[in-house]
Amino acid sequence: MIQVKAFAAYDAETPLKPFEFERKEVGPNQVQIEILYSGVCHSDIHTAKGDWGPAIYPLVPGHEIVGRIVKTGENVTKFSEGELAGVGCFVDSCRKCSSCLEGEEQFCEEGMTGTYNSYERGTTTPTYGGYSTTITVDQDYVLHVSEKLDLKGVAPLLCAGITTYSPLRYLKVGKGHKVAVLGLGGLGHMAVKFASSFGAEVTMLSTSPSKEADAKELGAHNFALITDPATMESLANSFDFIINTVSAKHDYNTYLNLLRKNGTMVIVGAPPAGEPLQAFTLIFKRRAIMGSLIGGIKETQEMLDYCAEHNITSDVEVIDMDYINTAYERMNKSDVKYRFVIDIASLKN
Numbered sequence: 001m002i003q004v005k006a007f008a009a010y011d012a013e014t015p016l017k018p019f020e021f022e023r024k025e026v027g028p029n030q031v032q033i034e035i036l037y038s039g040v041c042h043s044d045i046h047t048a049k050g051d052w053g054p055a056i057y058p059l060v061p062g063h064e065i066v067g068r069i070v071k072t073g074e075n076v077t078k079f080s081e082g083e084l085a086g087v088g089c090f091v092d093s094c095r096k097c098s099s100c101l102e103g104e105e106q107f108c109e110e111g112m113t114g115t116y117n118s119y120e121r122g123t124t125t126p127t128y129g130g131y132s133t134t135i136t137v138d139q140d141y142v143l144h145v146s147e148k149l150d151l152k153g154v155a156p157l158l159c160a161g162i163t164t165y166s167p168l169r170y171l172k173v174g175k176g177h178k179v180a181v182l183g184l185g186g187l188g189h190m191a192v193k194f195a196s197s198f199g200a201e202v203t204m205l206s207t208s209p210s211k212e213a214d215a216k217e218l219g220a221h222n223f224a225l226i227t228d229p230a231t232m233e234s235l236a237n238s239f240d241f242i243i244n245t246v247s248a249k250h251d252y253n254t255y256l257n258l259l260r261k262n263g264t265m266v267i268v269g270a271p272p273a274g275e276p277l278q279a280f281t282l283i284f285k286r287r288a289i290m291g292s293l294i295g296g297i298k299e300t301q302e303m304l305d306y307c308a309e310h311n312i313t314s315d316v317e318v319i320d321m322d323y324i325n326t327a328y329e330r331m332n333k334s335d336v337k338y339r340f341v342i343d344i345a346s347l348k349n
């Protein structure tokens, strides 16, 4: 067994604390990764705090993992020792349903195995995420990471990156499109980078006036304060697409009204509850609302390769492990620029 140091939530109320556990030795198809950086996603907070229902405690969050391979199983052909590697939101799936066969394992009909808050397939062994020193994962669920990019900024691509890349690609967003990004946090800042990189005209919709200059630097052409009613009125019927990344309860109808005819709002933010949807906000302009969940392994690799080619990384604030509870508090106040990333070396001391 491999001894692992970690930080865990022991319940929904108390702060995360140190936790030690064991992982199984690498299986024939697995690699062992020494974790170097782990991003902090708002989903970690929702899960740890029980926003989406009861969690499996002790819970070791973290699904934006980058590190170096330190061991490979005897059947591993895709990776070798010493290589950089990444792990995202899931570590297994059924591999035989139509979604898995189409490379969209996130929609596995039997349910994907989450990187944390899940059980290893067919067992009662909980999965533990990236707020830990090492992880073992089947090679088919591991991503190649370029040596060219700043590794700290790569970690958030494994969730925030793919979650915004995937719907923009699915909707073929590009030149001539007006895209609004709602909420400038981890997902939002990656949505701005990708949408502008794909050639769209991007407007940042935010509740935080202090983020305007950064939004423009990230690639937004316009910035609008959604707390100002006159601004909201002036933006009615403007956008082809809205990427909604908001983590807290809000009224979808308000933002649907900003879509022009045939416009689509993509829900990627996952607040635990919402306001009722009004039929007329959709009917009158043939508007659509759709959801999107991370991305499959194939598309995640495509996204990482796109980022390496176009020099795209996340803007991060690197923290020590024991800062995690403060980071959660700050994210709940929208005080994040624009992703916290844990330096896992701080766990080893």
Ligand code: NAP
Pocket (backbone or CB within 6 Å): 040, 041, 042, 043, 044, 046, 159, 160, 163, 182, 183, 184, 185, 186, 187, 188, 205, 206, 207, 208, 211, 245, 246, 247, 248, 249, 250, 267, 268, 269, 270, 271, 292, 293, 294, 331, 332, 334, 335, 336, 338
């Ligand atoms: P984050 O970094 O905390 O950013 C969320 C942003 O939303 C805030 O910075 C803030 O931006 C805005 N916001 C917060 N409360 C708001 C409110 N009441 N009204 C309007 N805007 C508000 O969170 P994240 O990590 O990007 O995650 C965002 C959401 O996506 C979470 O719910 C997470 O669970 C979900 N998620 C979904 C997927 C998926 O596959 N669909 C994947 C990852 C995460 P401003 O300061 O600009 O207003």
Ligand code: ZN
Pocket (backbone or CB within 6 Å): 041, 042, 043, 044, 063, 089, 159, 160
């Ligand atoms: Zn996430």
Ligand code: ZN
Pocket (backbone or CB within 6 Å): 093, 094, 095, 096, 097, 098, 099, 100, 101, 105, 107, 108, 109, 110, 111
């Ligand atoms: Zn499947």
